[in-house]
Amino acid sequence: MGNNGSSGASRRPSGSSSSSSRKKSGGVSRRALLIGGGAVAAAGTAAVLARDTVKRLWWQVPGVEKPRKPGELDYPGATWVPASEANWRRADRPDDFPVDRVIIHVTQGSFASAVKVFQDPAHQAATHYIVGQDGRVVQMIRELDVAYQAGNRSYNERAVGIEHEGFVDRPKDLTKEMYAASARLTASICARHGIPVDREHIIGHVEVPGTDHTDPGPHWDWDRYMELVRRAATAPATASPSASPSAKA
Numbered sequence: 001m002g003n004n005g006s007s008g009a010s011r012r013p014s015g016s017s018s019s020s021s022r023k024k025s026g027g028v029s030r031r032a033l034l035i036g037g038g039a040v041a042a043a044g045t046a047a048v049l050a051r052d053t054v055k056r057l058w059w060q061v062p063g064v065e066k067p068r069k070p071g072e073l074d075y076p077g078a079t080w081v082p083a084s085e086a087n088w089r090r091a092d093r094p095d096d097f098p099v100d101r102v103i104i105h106v107t108q109g110s111f112a113s114a115v116k117v118f119q120d121p122a123h124q125a126a127t128h129y130i131v132g133q134d135g136r137v138v139q140m141i142r143e144l145d146v147a148y149q150a151g152n153r154s155y156n157e158r159a160v161g162i163e164h165e166g167f168v169d170r171p172k173d174l175t176k177e178m179y180a181a182s183a184r185l186t187a188s189i190c191a192r193h194g195i196p197v198d199r200e201h202i203i204g205h206v207e208v209p210g211t212d213h214t215d216p217g218p219h220w221d222w223d224r225y226m227e228l229v230r231r232a233a234t235a236p237a238t239a240s241p242s243a244s245p246s247a248k249a
């Protein structure tokens with residue numbers, strides 16, 4: 001669960017608050033921005049020194065937007081449903097932060113309720129993807145952006161997060177279709193970011209340092225899941241058999 005899981009609802013996504021990133025962007029002046037944007041000939045020494053900072057922060061400056069295509073997906077097997085912008089932070093991964101973790105969550109609720117809370121600006125948390133018990137996948141945040149998912153700033157910055165529809169104390173919620181769809185998604189994320197397919201890099205929310213969340217819970221079958229991810233990682237790309245007819249895993 002992103003942040004309001006029954007497994008220990010912490011009210012604040014510690015280390016991931018949007019206010020801290022806004023504070024940072026306050027230091028970037030319009031002038032520095034123009035320089036960072038390419039007018040280097042006009043740059044003095046200070047501006048050159050500022051360039052690295054500007055490169056990292058320019059997308060946070062009001063009025064400047066990195067060009068993105070609306071509805072663009074990182075994973076072709078997903079459907080795009082945008083999360084509220086209050087639940088993630090604009091970034092430029094992997095250029096600003098390397099991506100080296102996949103974090104597995106369980107929603108503690110229905111698919112629809114997870115979509116709804118991730119669209120709610122008051123929720124202050126979300127993951128990049130949600131996988132349903134029927135194997136459907138929605139992407140709500142671009143992988144280049146930082147999702148407030150783990151309650152740990154550095155893990156948020158380095159990870160892609162996947163929610164799974166269900167409750168941690170209900171083993172039957174963890175369906176075959178969900179495992180299979182999630183494994184294809186994780187294999188794709190690992191391939192695209194060069195993440196090793198192992199338990200050091202594919203972790204549960206519970207394994208994030210400092211978290212008080214317990215998901216994906218004791219019924220999540222890691223051996224089975226990792227085997228499916230390994231299989232999907234080595235299999236040739238094929239059409240997804242269920243839920244996403246247009247998908248290419």
Ligand SMILES: [Zn+2]
Nearest residue numbers: 001002105205
């Ligand atoms: Zn979680």
